[in-house]
Amino acid sequence: MRRVTLLIVGFAMLLTMAACSGSGSNGSVGRNDIAIPDGGTGTESVRNEDKQPDRSAGVSPGETEKNKGGKKTIVLATGGSSDYFKEAKKKYEDRHPDITIQLKDYRGEGKLDESEYDKIVTKMNTELLSGKGAADLIVLDFLPVGKYVNKKMLVDLSEMMEQDSSFQKEQYYSNIWDNSKLNGGLYSMPLHFYMDFFWVDEEAVSKTGVNIDDKTWTFDQFIDTTKELIKKGSYPHGLLGISKTGALELLFQDNYAAFVDEAGRKANFDSDLFVRLLEQVNTLFDEQVMTENYEGLQGYFDFRASIRSIEDYFTYPVMFHGTGKLYQKPIAEGQQTGTYFTTGYNVGIYSNSAVKKEAWDFIKFLLSDEMQGSKNRQDQNRSYLMFPMNKATLEGQLKELLKEGTVKFEDMDGKVKTVNITEAGLSIFKQRIAAANKPLHQTPSQISEILFEEAKAFFNKQKSAEDAAKLIQSRVGIYLNE
Amino acid sequence: MNIHWRKKEIAAAFMFLMPSAGGFALFYVIPFAMGLVYSFQDGTPDGAFVGLAGYRELLASASFRKAAWNTALFTFMSVPLMIGSSLCLAILLNKSVYLRKWLRTAFILPLVVPVASVVFIWQIGFDWNGAVNAWMHSFGMERIDWMKSDWAIVTVTLVYAWKNMGYNVILFLAGLQNIPESYYEIARLEGAGPFTSWRSITMVYLMPTLFFVVLMSIIGSFKVFRETYLIAGNYPHDSIYMLQHYMNNMFLSLDIQKLTAAASLMVGSIMILVAGLYLLERRFRTFME
Numbered sequence: 001m002r003r004v005t006l007l008i009v010g011f012a013m014l015l016t017m018a019a020c021s022g023s024g025s026n027g028s029v030g031r032n033d034i035a036i037p038d039g040g041t042g043t044e045s046v047r048n049e050d051k052q053p054d055r056s057a058g059v060s061p062g063e064t065e066k067n068k069g070g071k072k073t074i075v076l077a078t079g080g081s082s083d084y085f086k087e088a089k090k091k092y093e094d095r096h097p098d099i100t101i102q103l104k105d106y107r108g109e110g111k112l113d114e115s116e117y118d119k120i121v122t123k124m125n126t127e128l129l130s131g132k133g134a135a136d137l138i139v140l141d142f143l144p145v146g147k148y149v150n151k152k153m154l155v156d157l158s159e160m161m162e163q164d165s166s167f168q169k170e171q172y173y174s175n176i177w178d179n180s181k182l183n184g185g186l187y188s189m190p191l192h193f194y195m196d197f198f199w200v201d202e203e204a205v206s207k208t209g210v211n212i213d214d215k216t217w218t219f220d221q222f223i224d225t226t227k228e229l230i231k232k233g234s235y236p237h238g239l240l241g242i243s244k245t246g247a248l249e250l251l252f253q254d255n256y257a258a259f260v261d262e263a264g265r266k267a268n269f270d271s272d273l274f275v276r277l278l279e280q281v282n283t284l285f286d287e288q289v290m291t292e293n294y295e296g297l298q299g300y301f302d303f304r305a306s307i308r309s310i311e312d313y314f315t316y317p318v319m320f321h322g323t324g325k326l327y328q329k330p331i332a333e334g335q336q337t338g339t340y341f342t343t344g345y346n347v348g349i350y351s352n353s354a355v356k357k358e359a360w361d362f363i364k365f366l367l368s369d370e371m372q373g374s375k376n377r378q379d380q381n382r383s384y385l386m387f388p389m390n391k392a393t394l395e396g397q398l399k400e401l402l403k404e405g406t407v408k409f410e411d412m413d414g415k416v417k418t419v420n421i422t423e424a425g426l427s428i429f430k431q432r433i434a435a436a437n438k439p440l441h442q443t444p445s446q447i448s449e450i451l452f453e454e455a456k457a458f459f460n461k462q463k464s465a466e467d468a469a470k471l472i473q474s475r476v477g478i479y480l481n482e
Numbered sequence: 483m484n485i486h487w488r489k490k491e492i493a494a495a496f497m498f499l500m501p502s503a504g505g506f507a508l509f510y511v512i513p514f515a516m517g518l519v520y521s522f523q524d525g526t527p528d529g530a531f532v533g534l535a536g537y538r539e540l541l542a543s544a545s546f547r548k549a550a551w552n553t554a555l556f557t558f559m560s561v562p563l564m565i566g567s568s569l570c571l572a573i574l575l576n577k578s579v580y581l582r583k584w585l586r587t588a589f590i591l592p593l594v595v596p597v598a599s600v601v602f603i604w605q606i607g608f609d610w611n612g613a614v615n616a617w618m619h620s621f622g623m624e625r626i627d628w629m630k631s632d633w634a635i636v637t638v639t640l641v642y643a644w645k646n647m648g649y650n651v652i653l654f655l656a657g658l659q660n661i662p663e664s665y666y667e668i669a670r671l672e673g674a675g676p677f678t679s680w681r682s683i684t685m686v687y688l689m690p691t692l693f694f695v696v697l698m699s700i701i702g703s704f705k706v707f708r709e710t711y712l713i714a715g716n717y718p719h720d721s722i723y724m725l726q727h728y729m730n731n732m733f734l735s736l737d738i739q740k741l742t743a744a745a746s747l748m749v750g751s752i753m754i755l756v757a758g759l760y761l762l763e764r765r766f767r768t769f770m771e
């Protein structure tokens with residue numbers, strides 16, 4: 001009898017634990033990784049070998065049930081409770097009585113710590129995989145979009161754009177969309193964006209007699225130019241306000257293909273090339289070409305020039321260190337010239353949704369002048385407005401600004417200053433938006449995350465560059481070979 | 483009459499088993515069976531049957547092979563270590579050692595400490611700037627990056643053994659106390675030394691407990707993921723990258739096919755291992771009888 005009991009207990013335990021490791025391990029999940037779209041600089045391109053059929057035509061039974069009786073429901077999963085989407089829901093429902101927009105917040109208020117973030121991604125993944133309880137429209141800003149695209153969880157919106165004859169792509173800054181593509185399709189559609197520049201003290205630069213062409217300069221040229229500026233001019237520093245990991249990221253993205261071969265599942269971090277790259281970052285900081293601090297320092301450039309509104313664009317040059325200008329950030333060797341941008345309010349349609357057409361119509365409404373100009377976009381996730389995708393909206397804002405002629409702002413010391421708005425300034429601004437073709441991402445990819453973590457040990461002098469490189473090699477190797 | 487009574491007893495047994503069997507089926511058996519089905523499909527929802535394609539892809543993954551190897555290595559390292567040391571402790575504690583009661587409690591304590599707290603202490607100890615490195619430094623030794631070098635697997639094994647030894651000690655103590663004292667007395671009268679009586683009485687009568695403990699420890703060793711995940715995240719140093727890391731990361735990549743294939747393979751291997759152990763145990767029993 002005792003033997004039988006032992007046997008039963010034993011097998012019960014075994015099954016419990018085995019099952020636990022099979023399904024239970026989903027409970028805790030790590031940091032996300034979001035792909036950087038296109039442009040060859042992506043740290044996680046999307047694998048092409050998926051041979052799955054496109055299930056976008058599939059309609060799950062749960063989805064159809066809720067659309068009974070002629071009235072359709074679009075479930076919109078938002079990352080945080082957003083007044084912007086509440087406003088959109090109200091206005092859209094008023095105009096379309098047969099549609100109900102149901103807002104579902106997957107993120108909640110405030111800042112997230114890692115474990116909360118893990119829970120969100122786990123829940124979203126489960127919903128997408130099972131097809132039950134999943135939203136039709138999803139705000140993808142915080143989610144691992146690259147993986148969803150790999151697994152065909154999202155609809156290619158560029159196809160929907162083309163099929164929809166009422167949709168005029170020219171009315172929008174479609175260069176942002178074209179350069180946000182993943183796997184050749186637009187799965188995550190930005191509704192807004194902002195741009196990144198280098199702040200430049202042009203007066204100080206011109207005193208040294210060094211010429212800079214910000215349209216074509218590469219990272220190598222930037223480094224050489226800065227060294228020359230420090231030698232010839234009176235300022236001791238080059239680029240202010242950049243961390244060592246930030247500098248590493250710039251240089252890494254510049255040489256991405258030399259280190260990561262995703263198709264071949266190979267990493268090349270234990271090479272001399274990478275060790276030299278790590279050491280180069282240290283040298284750049286030793287030589288003051290780059291400096292993390294910025295307060296009270298005299299430098300030719302400043303890294304912190306993220307421009308999120310037209311007002312920013314005109315006030316930032318004179319905000320930090322007296323008079324300056326915004327230069328295009330250096331590009332990688334062999335890359336096309338262009339402005340760096342970051343997208344916000346990225347939305348995607350779930351490929352198993354039963355209301356794809358309706359969801360697309362709602363996206364179009366979000367892109368309309370009415371919603372794009374909404375002042376309600378200042379929610380807790382982004383305490384600032386971003387540029388609209390709709391050209392008419394931005395043109396309207398520009399016209400208004402030109403009519404006023406000046407922008408008033410408070411500088412770092414609290415003094416109120418005014419900047420004049422000129423036609424010429426506006427036309428350069430417009431050119432820069434039209435040239436936006438280099439996407440940046442707020443969330444680092446898995447590879448960058450490993451890279452930064454291990455590189456920090458080198459920057460803190462805990463490890464030699466070789467040891468750090470070896471660790472990066474082994475960890476990234478695991479990631480690539482999974 | 484007798485048959486009728488037996489039937490009744492069986493029915494009653496089923497009645498009592500139903501609630502737990504139901505819950506077990508609902509939360510473990512059914513999901514696992516569904517997982518098994520998914521492992522032969524090409525995705526969810528509504529995947530098509532693709533046979534062993536998922537398993538082929540899985541075995542082609544170098545990271546999966548590494549994870550399987552690491553898990554096996556960890557099991558074969560930690561189980562003997564844990565059983566050996568907990569058996570020694572149990573035998574010692576079974577004698578009238580000074581402060582025996584307190585010592586018993588001390589060994590069981592790690593078992594009730596939550597993993598998160600263990601991990602916290604672990605980090606204080608084995609971080610680059612942690613306590614262990616501080617001691618080593620004060621003795622003039624080079625610091626070691628415990629969690630990010632080949633030492634990682636050793637560290638994990640030690641902390642894991644420390645945390646889970648207490649349970650085995652209890653089981654062994656129970657087994658030891660079940661051996662009648664008279665056996666030892668007779669052995670002594672017959673002139674057997676302490677080693678002989680240990681080998682021929684203690685070990686022989688402890689065998690059933692030993693089987694159970696080995697079984698539990700093997701299964702338990704597959705669960706070390708929790709600790710390593712909390713310490714090193716989803717891409718740890720490659721010596722402590724376990725099967726669950728792989729499965730966890732596959733879930734994050736929404737790769738249900740590889741995830742379920744890996745889980746099925748793992749369960750298969752555990753089953754074979756356990757079946758082997760039961761076979762051994764049966765042999766031993768028939769030998770005893």
